[in-house]
Amino acid sequence: MRRILCLHMPYLPTERARRDGWPADSAAAAARPLVLTRPVGAAQVVEKVCPRAAAAGIRPGVTLGQAHALAPGLVALPDDPARDRLVLDRLARWALRLSPQVQAVAPDTLLVDITGCQLLFGGEANIARQAVAGLASQGFEAYAAIADTVGAAWALAITSSPAGAWNASAAVHLAPPGQTSAALAPLPPRGLRIEPHVVERLDQLGVRKIGDLLMLPRAALPARFGSQLVLRLQQALGEVYEGVASLQPDEPPAARTVFEAPIADLRAIRAAAEELLSRIFAQLQRRALALRQLDCVLYYERIPPRVLALGLARASRAQQHVARLLAERLEQVDLTGGQAVDDSASAPCGLDAGRIVSGVQRFDPTPGLTGLLLVARATSRWRPGQGALFEPTEPGADESLGVLIDRLAARLGPGAVLRPRLVDDHQPELAFRYEQESAGIGGQKESRSGTLTRSRRAARTDSAAGERPATAAPDPSQEALARLPRPVRLLARPVPIRAIALVPDGPPTWIACRGREYPLADAAGPERIETGWWRGPDVRRDYFRVTTEQGEQFWIFHDTAARTWFLHGYFA
């Protein structure tokens, strides 16, 4: 029988801020209500509230001005989820004293698998009490629950923490072994880790307790509330296994700096970033790690922090390389507090980025960064290659490709550096897909290209007369592919053209496309491509490879359903 301890800390962000941003000696200050705010435009909006502020009637979502009106002595600090996450990770490592299996679930919960640990602590209630007391001594109010499953412990802990009222008593809830469903029955459904709109819909239907939910026919639930609800229910009842992921034992190497005054000068920020980077690499060196992903968090005065994620195609220890990538990314970000100039590859060609930035900057009177945090988000064990004894080592061919990919992805965005893969699909535009070549993978993805698409031909191949057998091809799939003519350039969207064919549905003898007319010398085909009705819009096309009088070759098709002709590609 597994036993799971769930520790829920509903006020972790405010308690963290109280601890960070405040010398603990002023007892009067510690008694004042605290809110964490997030800038939205020119206004500060309350994001998280401490119990005292909640008691004063302040709810997340009101502006700071309204909050001040509700609670005169109010203290406001900036919200910082990245810091919260680091603190939660630290608390998870602290909880390793309870059990070796600890999982931190952002933003505010710890899961501990305490199966078999009861004897060491003199009963499981003692474990929970020690955990709550230990967290309290660090300044975090925790609600604990123990049950047979993660889902049940979660539900008990979440629903036992009072929303608004602040009482540290009765902070431990126990569901005795084997009585999970009885313990769950009186709880509200919001404890099940389901989407808020599902909770709302259940509430509208009068399902206010998990017990009510259990009485409904299980088979009818997914159609009405989505499949997630049933999964969560089964997980809570132990019908579907859900484990506690073990903690990554080390906290990621991180370095942080706070500027005296906001800085918008790229050179100064770059210098600061390089300083932080050298601290990160010193930590990596000590722990024999190589960097795979670096997160650079930019803190602004007026807008929420931005995270620049820098994925490396290959794990690296080359500090200069990473510094150059980081500089490349920093150049693209508007450091004064606006949006990134070139944040993603989705910006269409020729977009006037400058205009957008100036639009955002309108309400930002004091520009600049107030701080910088670098976190080595993903690392891997460093496997040093054998160095040469006399000559300076030249990086291997593969490593230098990784450097190239990183540099391209840093400037163009990860969606711009791609590896093609063939897909077994006979609809031409779906016969391949692109995979991003960045963020730590690659290298292991070889050896797939041999297995080429076995293009199934939906129907007839009338052109057999003119079709010559493929020359000695060792691979039958290669052979099948080789017989199908495919253009080097395929238009993303087929272009409608005019065509004249002597016979209906026969090969065309003349086409006009893109403002030019082409008498045709030859039309090879048709190759008919049809898709099944279950794939959505019906596709029925007769493809011809046509040669113009000048010798140009196009790939055109006749949409036999719509009776129109399209240009689809160039044999370029």
Next chain:
Amino acid sequence: MLPGRPRNPRLAQLAEQIRRMQRRGAAPRVASGLPALDAALDGGFVTAAVHELVAAAAGAAAHSLALRVAARAANRDRWVLYIDTPQDLYPPALAQLGVSLARLLVVRPWRAGDALWVCEQALQCRAVAAVVLPLRSVDALASRRLQLAAEAGRSLGLLVRSDERGGPTFAATRLRCEPLRAARHTRRMRVTVLKQQEGAPGEPFVVEWPDAPDSVPAHAVPADRAGAARRLASG
């Protein structure tokens, strides 16, 4: 300063220039496998250099020719990089041309300026054997940068230009490709050498190759005239 070196910086510069030119002369050539073309180019495309293929017609086979050469330039451990600015490359066709998809990177920059930057970066990279970049035209400055990058990376740059007009560039060769009507399952083009590093531009000549089934990886085949001829005869 070391003794024995020329003191005049201008002299040093010239010496470096001569050395670089000598290096280029020794650079290996990549045979296209098309006898007429290889004969006209004195054995093939010089590596560590940029070549231009000019094709005004979209349906001419200039891209195919460039990719064919790129595939031959890449051996088992080097890569081909295709800069897909128009965003319309069709990978299944590349497999037919003998390009190994396991050694192909496709980069899709949004801006033309980025495309040239990508080309320069990729040419400098030792792991990249060849870069294929379709574009309208290129100016002298960009061409010079690409040429230097290709020399640094000992790689092959293949620019497929759609516009012949424009000033002189630093490309090692410039070929004009014009489509010709061909028998089914073959490609034919008239090639004119507009510029060549050694030797004068020549008369136009006809290049023809069977279209798809280069099923044996191209780099495994030596410049195989007999095989090409046999395939032609069978088609």
